[in-house]
Amino acid sequence: MIFNNDIICAIATPHGNGAIAVLRVSGKDSLKILPKFFKPTTRTKKFEAWRVYHGIVVDSIGKETDEVLVTIFKNPKSYTGEDSFEIACHGNYTLATEILQIIQNCGSRLAEPGEFTLRALLNGRIDLAQAESVNALISAKSHLGRANSLKFVEGIFSAQIAKIRQELTDFLSSLELELDFSEEDVEFSTKEEKIAKLTSLSEIIQKLLETYSYSSVLKDGIRIVLAGKPNVGKSSVFNSLIGKKRAIISEIAGTTRDYIEGFLTIAGVECTLVDTAGIHDSVDFLEIEGIEFSHEQINDADLVLHIFDNLEDLSEGKEFFKKFHTIHVLNKADKLTETPKLKTNQVLVSASTGKGLSELRTKISDFIQKLLPSEETIVITEKRHFECLSNASDFIEGACSTIEIGQTQEFTAEFIRGSISELETLLGKITDDDVLNNIFGNFCIGK
Ligand SMILES: Nc1nc2c(ncn2[C@@H]2O[C@H](COP(=O)(O)OP(=O)(O)OP(=O)(O)O)[C@@H](O)[C@H]2O)c(=O)[nH]1
Ligand SMILES: [Mg+2]
Structure with a gap:
């Protein structure tokens, strides 16, 4: 995407009807086109920054289209870093589309996907890691996933990476100084001190890398598959859990x-619940296909709910389901004359009466809680971030080896440069001059 600062516009809210719809317009001269189609209620000579104006949107022949609120943002303190404004109109999607057309007719073009955020990045409002996380924040399938992406958007993750990068740059600066003064045999730190410093940085990166295992649940939620023999009440339990006759x-x-x-949220995580065909030996061609689907679904599940309606099926089921994370659900409790003793991964329910369903939810919730990181953990959810950090870590390990085996410091410096470059790639800024600037900025080498 080629960057320029022409005027772009888009509807920022989803398709469909709602209370309001929001349109966004951004570009160097965006405020110049506003008077062409917006008539403020109060006399306004000039639109002031960070103010909200009430008024009417009119089309090219002056016909009133909608009553709206317009919020003005001025460069550089706007999302994109450019002059921009947002129009809140009534939430009818066709109306929003009409206004969008009017704005285009006044000298604006439709924004490309992500172009507002791209401009924010290119105007230095946010770095690459933050920009990527805007998308992750919007699409996260869990409460923690959203909270985690917010940490990225707010720049907490980037600040952590910037700190590691700074420490590596300082390390490189002193290595380069030692190289400059190599003939005078100046050493700013010992071999052990150098290794200790690099190991501590590598450990911080390793800790971040380990969090990647949480990424799938935070980003995608979990998949829970109901499986068992035919007629045991899988679909009944499924409908009860999602709360509708699906x-x-x-x-x-x-x-x-x-x-x-079907979908439901448990423990703040979006769960995709999957009802499947009953598994048994069938000769019916269509049923056999359905049973194949069931097996595929079980294999893809994060959690299986094995539904059965008599205790004999439990032992058989236990054998089959032991390869998967499974909760065994004895359904049709209302038909039982005696309450059986069940183990912790077993629960007694009745889809007909609703008995035991909240206990089942609690067991699912307990399972999900175990998959979640603590609230304060910063979780790497983007593959690119993971790869950059892995490479950065490998380069640090390489640097350590050069020190351990006593290779010339030029090799060490090269590995450190590699690591810094990976972190800069992560943040989306590569500036080789920084190392030099850092030497002059932090050390007095004037003589
Ligand atoms: N008494 C009682 N009957 C139930 C309960 N749950 C389901 N049933 C009945 O059991 C029968 C089968 O229910 P389904 O939910 O269709 O069972 P299923 O496991 O999805 O069956 P298949 O799709 O054929 O594999 C229906 O007649 C339900 O009304 C329950 O908790 N108590
Ligand atoms: Mg069914």
Whole structure:
């Protein structure tokens, strides 16, 4: 995408009807086009920054289109770093589209996907890691995922990376000084001190890398598959958990053929619940296909709910499901005359009466909690961040080896440069001059 600062516009809120819709307009001369289609209620000579104006949007022949609020932002303190404004109109999508067309007719063009954020990046409002996280924040499938992305957007992660980069740059500066003074045999730190410093930085990076294992649950939520024999009440439990009649229920065994998905949130995590065809030895061609789907779904599941309606099926099921994270759910509790003793990963429910369903939710919640990091952990969720950090860590290890085996410091310096470059790639800024600037900035080498 070629960067220029022409005027771009877009609808910033989703398709469909809502209370309001918001349109965004940004570009060096964006405020110049505003009077062409917006008539403020109060006399306004000049639109002031960070003020909200009430008024009417009119089309090219002066026909009133909607009553709106316009918020003005001025460069550099705007999202994009340019002059920009946002229009809050009534939340009818066709109306928002009409206003968008009017804005385009006044000398603006439709923004490319992500172009507002790209401008924020190129205007130095945010770095690359922050820009990437804006998207992650919008699409995160969990409370913690959103909170985590916010830490990235706010720059907390970038600040941490910038700190490691700074320490590596300081390290490199003193190495280069030692190289400059090599004939005079000046040493600013011992071999052990150098290794200790690099190891401590590598450990910080390793800790960040380890958090990547949490990324899938934070970003994508979890997949819970209901499986078991036909007619045990899988679809009934499925409907009860999602709170609506989504899957067909009948006393005919083999009712569910295709797998069906529903959504619910447990422990702040979006769960995709999957109802499947009952597993048994079938000769029916269509049912066999459905059972194949069931196996595929079980294999892809983060958690399986094994539904059964009599205790004999439990031991058989235990054998089959032991490869997966499974909660065994004894359904049709209302039909039992005696309450059986169950283990911690087993629960008694009745989809018909609702008995035991909250206990089942609690067990699912307990399972999810174990997959989640603590609130304060900064979790790496982007593959690119993971790769840059892995490479940065490998370069630091390489630097340590050069020191351990007593290679010339030029090799060490090269590895450190590699590591810094990876961190800069992560943040989206590569500036070789920084090392030099750092030497002059921090050391007095005037003589
Ligand atoms: N008494 C009682 N009947 C139930 C309960 N849950 C389901 N049923 C009945 O069991 C029968 C089968 O229910 P479904 O939910 O369709 O079972 P399924 O496991 O999805 O069946 P398939 O899709 O054929 O594999 C229906 O007649 C339900 O009304 C329950 O908790 N108590
Ligand atoms: Mg079913």
